[in-house]
Each structure stands twice: as C-alpha cells, then as structure tokens.
Amino acid sequence: MGGGGQKEEAGEPGSGKAAGVYTWEEVQKHRSRRDQWLVVNRKVYNISQWARRHPGGSHVISHYAGEDATEAFTAFHPDQTFVQKFLKPLQIGELAETEPSQDGNKDAAIIQDFKTLRSELEKEGLFRAKPLFYCLHLGHILLLEALAWIMVSYWGTSWTLTLLCAAMLATSQAQAGWLQHDFGHLSVFNKSKWNHLVHKFVIGHLKGAAASWWNHLHFNHHAKPNVLSKDPDVNMSGIFVLGSVQPVEYGIKKIKHLPYNHQHQYFFLLGPPLLIPIIFNLQVLHVMISRRNWVDLIWYLSFYARFFSCYLPLYGFFGSVALIMFVRFLESHWFVWVTQMNHLPMNIDHEKRRDWLTMQLQATCNIDQSFFNDWFSGHLNFQIEHHLFPTMPRHNYHLAAQRVRALCDKHGIPYQKKSLWRGMTDIVSSLKTSGDLWLDAYLHK
Template sequence: MAPETPAQGPAPRYFTWDEVAQRSGRDKERWLVIERKVYNISEFTRRHPGGSRVISHYAGQDATDPFVAFHINKGLVRKYMNSLLIGELSPEQPSFEPTKNKELTEEFRELRATVEQMGLMKANHVFFLLYLLHILLLDVAAWLTLLVFGTSFMPFLLCAVLLSAVQAQAGWLQHDFGHLSVFSTSTWNHLLHHFVIGHLKGAPASWWNHMHFQHHAKPNCFRKDPDINMHPFFFALGKILSVELGKQKKKYMPYNHQHKYFFLIGPPALLPLYFQWYIFYFVIQRKKWVVSIHGPRVPHPLSPVP
C-alpha cells in the first residue's frame, strides 16, 4: 500500500472477482460489489434496514442493479456505505461477475433507463388517493349493511362480497406502498403501508417486507426466494426435484404425485394455514405488539424498495 500524502491520499486496494467470490459464506467474511467498489458487509448485515437476508443474498456478487432498484435516496445511502468500503475491482476485471451474461445485463440496464426517461415510474398521486378512498368506502358499506339490515343470509352474503373485494384491493395497494413506489420519500410510503396492511388487512408490514424484499432480491431462486420455498411442507418446486424426493420418500409428502393433490391442499393450506400461522409466528418472535403500544416505528431513511 502506498504511503498517504496530502495530495493523493492512500492508494486504493484492488481485488479480483475470485477474491470477492470467496467472501460469500455464512461462516466467513461477506463482500459485495456496487459500481466496481468493494464493500465488506460482514457486520453490517445485522443492521441493514431492509433485513440481513436481502443484502446477504448478494455476498460475493455484483449488487449494482439491486442497489439502484431498492433505494430511493441513493446519495444518502452512499454516505452510510463509506465506512464499509475496502477497495475496488482491479482495472482489468469486468464490472460484474464473469459468469453473468454481459449482453443481457447491458440490455436490462438500457431498458430501465428508457423506462425512467419515459416517466413510467412516476406515480399518479390522485389515482392512489382515489384507490384508497374507494377501498375505505367499500369497507364502510360492508359494515353498514350488517348494521342496517341485520345478520340474515343475504346481508351477510353481501357483506362478505364487499369485504372480499376490500381485502383483494387492499392487498395490491399495500404492495405499491411497500415497494416505496408512490411517493418520492420513503416516510410517506412506509406510513401508508403500515396503515393499509396493518389496519385494513391485519398483518404486520415488517412481515411483508421481510418476505417480499427477498422475493425481489432473488426472484425464483431456490432457498433465497421465500415465495417458492414451499418444500418441505406440502410441495417441492420443479419437475426434477419433486420426482426425486417423491421416489426416494424423503421428507413428508409424495412429491412425485403433487400435481394430483395440489388443488385439494394448495389453496386451503396457503392462505388460512401457512400465511396465518406465519404471521402469528412472526409477530410473537419479533414482539410486534410493542409497536401497537408505543406507536409505529419511524422508518429508517435507508429502508429499501424491492
């Protein structure tokens, strides 16, 4: 390392992709690359506002594209990243892993730039206001139906239809707020996300963030995307894995016959059992009832958007 001088400062440390890739396991250092800069996230993962798993999924890899996609105020985030910086890629090294498809990566970045220039990522606040108001109106109409007409079969059925529409629509609305895609600052997105998913749907926002951030960090990646980690409960993903597990009689179910019992077990198990069980487990494990007593936690300015 060259000696520090007032004019130049210390010379940067250079790393190869082989050195970065070696720091990707659970029991050793974790490094990642953003815009050719190498960062040591070994200790930071536990303090990462978006969750330790989201950032850990990119250990040993280039995280430039998810960094751009997940954070609104990138300038603020970079200030926090300075303490994690340990060097940069050597000049002869490519900007992303050699195993990545260069043409596909460049085409994706070009597409994203085009979409942003066209203004397709700018939300219409009036639309989302009307969206929220119509959900609240349907919710009020459902309960007024029971209040005015009683709990006989027809009023009960109408109330069920209205509340089902409310739950479906609120699910997609909280999805947009959870992605921090409506307002230009994370605070308003977080507050409305807490209101819609917490008060209208009865689930903790942090549970959704914990699951959904990982989904968008590594979509459809086995053992990293929780949306496809159904194994070993009822189903196994893919034709090859399910047949192998079923024939070997491993784990709990005859997975090679899962296509026959999916519609009998899948929908009933996914919503009433798995989601409800996991929500209660998440609340108890992380003591989320403290939020309702002391008020919602002020969102961290670096909280990411998936």
C-alpha cells in the same frame, strides 16, 4: 489480494477506508454466513456486520454475497444518493482495473442495454406516481368496507346478506393487499419514510398484518425469484415439489413427506384455503413477537379492534371470528391464484447467478391486459415489468411493457404472456408435471 501484483490491507468494516484492490476470485471467497463481501458499481463492500441491520432484512442482501449486486441495488433503492451514505463506511476497496464489471453468468451486453432502458424510462417520468390513482384505489377499499358494515347493520344479518358482506370484505382485503404492496415497494411517494409510514397503516390497520414480516419475505422473493433455498415463495417445507430439478432430487433421495404425484389434487385443499387464514396469520404473529416489533403489533391490533367493534354487536364473539375467518378464506383463494400463476409454472432451479433481466424473465410471466385483469391482480398481470422495476408505480407498467419485450427479443430471452385462465390452469398442470417427475425418480433412480 490486490490487482497488478499489489497486496494492500483492506480497511476495517465501518472505517470508511477504501484501501484494497481486489479480483473477483478474492471477492467470491467472502460469501459465508459471517463473512460477506459484495460489489456495487465496481466498489467492494464488507457487509458482514451490517447485513443484520439492513432495512430490507439480512437475507436479501446476503443473497448477493460474493457477487455483483449493482442491478439489484439499483432496482430496490429509488433514492440511491441517500443509500450511499450507509454504503460508504462499508467500502473496503474496489475491483482491479483488469477485472470485468460482471461476475458469474452475467451478460455485459444485456446489462448495458437494460441499464439504458431504465435510464430512458426514468427520463420519461415512468417512475413518478399519480396521486389520484392511489387516492381512488384507497377510496374504493374504504367504500367497500363501509358498505359491507352498513348493509348488515341496517338490513340484518341473514345468511344472504352475511355472505354478501363477506364477499365485499374479502374484495376490500384483496385490494388492500395490492395497495400495501405498492407502498412496501416505495413506489408511491418520493420520500421512502412516507412510503414506510403509509405501508404500516395499510398492511397493519387495513389488513391486520405486519410490514416487517412482509418486507423480509417479499424482498427475498424479488432478489432471487424461483431460486431454491433463497426465494421463500418456492420454499414449500416438503409439502410440494416444484419445477423440474427439485422433484428429481427428492425422488433420488427417496424423500416422500407426501405423495407428490398427487400434489396437483391436494393443492386445492392445502394451498388456497389455508395460506392466509392459517399460515400467514401464524407467521405474522411469530415475526412480531419474536422480533419484539411492537409498532407493527399495535397496527395489527388496531385492525382487530376496529373489526370487532363493528361486528361484535351484530354477530357476537364467535360469529365475528367466523366472519373474519371466512373473509380470510375467500381472500386467500384470490391471493394464491393471482400470485402463483406468474411464477409457479416458470423455471425453478438452484442459483445460476444470471444478470437481472435474464433471472427475472426466467422466473416470471405476464397475463393479458384488460381493465378487469389490471384490477383483479393489482396490475401484477404485468409481473415481468414489476420484477424488473419494483419501484415503478404500477399504473405505468403497461407503458414499459413493449420496450421490455423488444429488449428481450433483441437478446433472445423468452417473454411469456398468457390469458388469465391459462395462467391459473398452468399452476395445476405444472404441479402435476413436477409430481410425475418425482414419482419417476422415486421409483426408478
């Protein structure tokens, strides 16, 4: 339906003909699984067929069906000129002149101020990476791996040295996890293809995981953080109930897969110990095999070929398997506490269609800066800045933080920052609060 009483035929998807003039009401009708439109910079695109070919995964782009995706588009794509050639054939029209640029609960003043801030940060070079930083980071990962093997090779495989070896390997794995995160977000090289290539090497050969699995999971999280049914990080498959909304819904429906009022206790048994050794490993294998992603599978197998060639002569087959599982066990604790302290205690709710700044700030918080906190968390103690600017190199987050906070203060948006200890304890306390809400609803509503 065209604006101003005009009715025009939309161009067919892939035709490149932009014939239509549309209202938001018309755009929002196209948000089903097989019929999806979205808006970027006031241009309307039909992504129904193309979503399945989207490099970031079909879900992440489908989350914005029927919505204005301009802010997400800007945040995820460092080279927007290159991406435009994929969008152009999908354009079917534009918004009517009488229509606002934003839809839903999005604040135009916040969007404009955030756009200005991003432009200023780009001009100041905060989106340019420092090669030396990443070379040193990769170097200390490789050094830890080499020292761990040299130690047990030359001085023996006693329990003490084996435990020390496992701790060093777990540290190397955790730090490699933060490094692959940088390449996955295209924040190191100017060319996306180089980021993708090195990402496959780091996550595949250094960590034994799959780039495609990580991309599809992690970009969904960034696109709609803490949004139930859209963010996979809060999809706990009925094991945990999170936030203040989901527990009440479960309670009213009398859903009791587990005693959720005790989830803050069984979290220590089911969360940190099992996520990487069991859940992630199974997910990675399933994704690679089901999608026939043989390139990722080769990188994945190269990690285990390297690991077992180093440790089979020292520990034998079963000893080597036990060693890598113990390394994964240690790494899993590190990963879970770091990643959950920024999100789990924050607002978790259904889709509210907020502007980018408001949505990200409601779902994220920061941890105090220190040399240890930066290293320990891979600079994800600046989770707010990372979520607002996912392609920004992490060594520049602290340079943007004060400006982001000033913008939040201007618009009355809470900007939360905690100590490392408080961030971790808030995970447990938030699980207890959610569990109590579930129990109250389960018993009394």
